[in-house]
Amino acid sequence: MFEMKGCTHGHQSPPTTSYDTRQRILDAATEIFAKEGYGKATVRDICQRANANVAAVNYHFGDKEKLYSEVLMQTYQAMLNRHPTSGGVPEGASPEERLAGFIRAFCRRIYGGGPESYLSWMMAREMAEPSPALDDVVQKMVRPQQQQLIAILNALLGPGLPEQALRFAMGSVLGQILFFHYCRPVVERLFPERKGLLPDPDQLADAIAAVSIPGLKALRAKYERAQEGR
Amino acid sequence: MFEMKGCTHGHQSPPTTSYDTRQRILDAATEIFAKEGYGKATVRDICQRANANVAAVNYHFGDKEKLYSEVLMQTYQAMLNRHPTSGGVPEGASPEERLAGFIRAFCRRIYGGGPESYLSWMMAREMAEPSPALDDVVQKMVRPQQQQLIAILNALLGPGLPEQALRFAMGSVLGQILFFHYCRPVVERLFPERKGLLPDPDQLADAIAAVSIPGLKALRAKYERAQEGR
DNA sequence: TTTCATTTCAAACATGCGCTTGAATCAATA
DNA sequence: TATTGATTCAAGCGCATGTTTGAAATGAAA
Incomplete structure (x- = not known):
């Protein structure tokens, strides 16, 4: 043996x-x-x-599954090392700048192309078919990023927002970032003339920031109105 | 034989x-x-x-694959019959109201729960691992919805926007709608106290509309500024 | 050189899968 | 009732997969 x-x-x-x-x-x-x-x-x-x-x-x-777990963790770690979450924006910058930096770093990770995007492909498959390795990946890798985003949103929107509104705001930002990646099979079939082309990471990031920053402020206004009206 | x-x-x-x-x-x-x-x-x-x-x-x-194709097409058709794309908002309503209706109908389809969401699960898997049936589904089922969304966005943002900006706007709306569904495995692990709970479809739809309508108008302003500045 | 733990290898084992087969069953028709 | 075409059935074929096995190779230590 x-x-x-x-x-x-x-x-x-x-x-x-x-x-x-x-x-x-x-x-x-x-x-x-x-x-x-x-x-x-x-x-x-x-x-x-x-x-x-x-x-x-x-x-x-x-066995095969333990190999997969090690591949997933190692790939995630390598990607975090290469693309720090902050996007290069300093700690003391305004919430708007920090949000834009977060979005840009995330877009570059995903839409940069090449073998660097292996992680994105694996994570997309984890969404459809979670493996036992996902628990660890979320706790060790995803959660720190999510907390950073929540901190930025708290600074941008004020601390008084209900938890649900914060979750929605988080989903709003992340959903916009991930859409063209997770729905790529449909997008490619809707726009066959762009097949194989990825959106330019920085242009996409700019567009998302341009929607999100005014949009999220409007969301806060909506919740404040609902609070007063009660 | x-x-x-x-x-x-x-x-x-x-x-x-x-x-x-x-x-x-x-x-x-x-x-x-x-x-x-x-x-x-x-x-x-x-x-x-x-x-x-x-x-x-x-x-x-x-064979198994032809069975799957028939299941997918039939399930998609059944869902469209049950949740018309317009969300019950009349044709002549304002672009804002039509966009809100589109978002609400989409959220109800996905986050309504029960066997009605079988389609959403199957489509999520198609994103990770497209099957031969996806071509037909996109052309016959998805494209009409997408064109309806594009028409609404054109009415909301004015017809002068470049194609890329329209695609980004489309991705912004759809990404926000789909996030909590496609990333459910991660969301559940980030918020284990809410495991098994789906976001309330109408509350989520309201939040997305509250972000998107002001946000998209800001996006248009950004593109107009870029146009002038050239 | 000898020893011995580590690593590699060709072969095969065990299992689960989609699919096929040819006979049996069923139901409508003549 | 006899005939015929459509449907159901138990059995198993062929194949790909993850894994195991026992022996061979490797290389550093004695």
Whole structure:
């Protein structure tokens, strides 16, 4: 019987030969999981692309699902490192500027194209078919971003808003950002002349900010009116 | 060898015994495809729930994929019959009222709950993993709605807007509507105390209209300023 | 060189899947 | 009743998949 310790052998040698195989499998799996989805991706395909034996996945990761979890977490972490949530806007900037920065950073992550968007594809599939790995991803990766957005919205709208209004405001911003990504199959079929073209991240971000900032202020006014009218 | 004519036999008798089986399979398949997705749904499960033999799917529909196509088209048609796109707002109403009606009808379709939302689940899966049936659904079902929304936005924003701005405006409205549905797995994990609860359709629709109408007018102003500044 | 734990490998195992088959059943017609 | 075409059925075929297995290869330590 095998002992699946894999990476944490008692000796040293972090980048041993086995590590190479492990990393090759991770890289191949990232691409294939993103393009095919968890269900359609086969460990045979992954191992072939990684120049590894079929048994390598089970030896190094236990099973296909644990491999997927590691791919998802690692891809999310890599993306956060590359695109910090703030969008480069300093802490002390106005709420409007910070919201615009948040939107721009998010749009660049998603609509930047290339292998950097593997994470977006995987997350889109998680929405249709959540995997056991999603709990961890949300708690460790998504929640900090969401809290940052909530903080910005609180600053922009004033702290008196009911929780439900804050959730709606959050959904308003995120929904606008994600639409062209999550609904891409429909958008491509509605505008076939633009097939394969992604919206320009910065132009889209500007448009969303231009709608959201006046729009959210109007939303606050609506809630304040409802408060007074009671 | 069998001749798979199924429903269109040369004689009369629309609701013969065979039709019962066919319809039972359609109903069972609708539920299972919506809940499990095309890939995880098995024809064995479907036939068991329909009290039919495994071979019945192939006999009546040819194969699993043709069954799915029929389920998807039929479910979409049923939903459109039940929730007309206009939201009950008359043709001659103001663009603002028509937009609010469109948003409200859409939200009710999606967040109404119950088996009526089977379509939304299936469409969400189509976004992650488009099936061959999606082309037809978009052309026959989605496009008319999209053109209606575009017409409303044209009336609201004036006809001079560049195409890209119109697409962004369309995405802004639809993205806000769809967010809590398409990102439900993440939203549920971010707000576990609200797990299983859907946003109230009318409250959400009001909030989206309250953001979108002032927001979109601001977007137009931005494009007009860009036009002049050139 | 010998030893020994780690890693790789070809082969196959076990399972679940969509689909097919040919006979049995059913219902309408002559 | 006898005939005929449509439908149902139990059984199983063929295939792809995740996983296991036991042996072979590898490479550092003794």
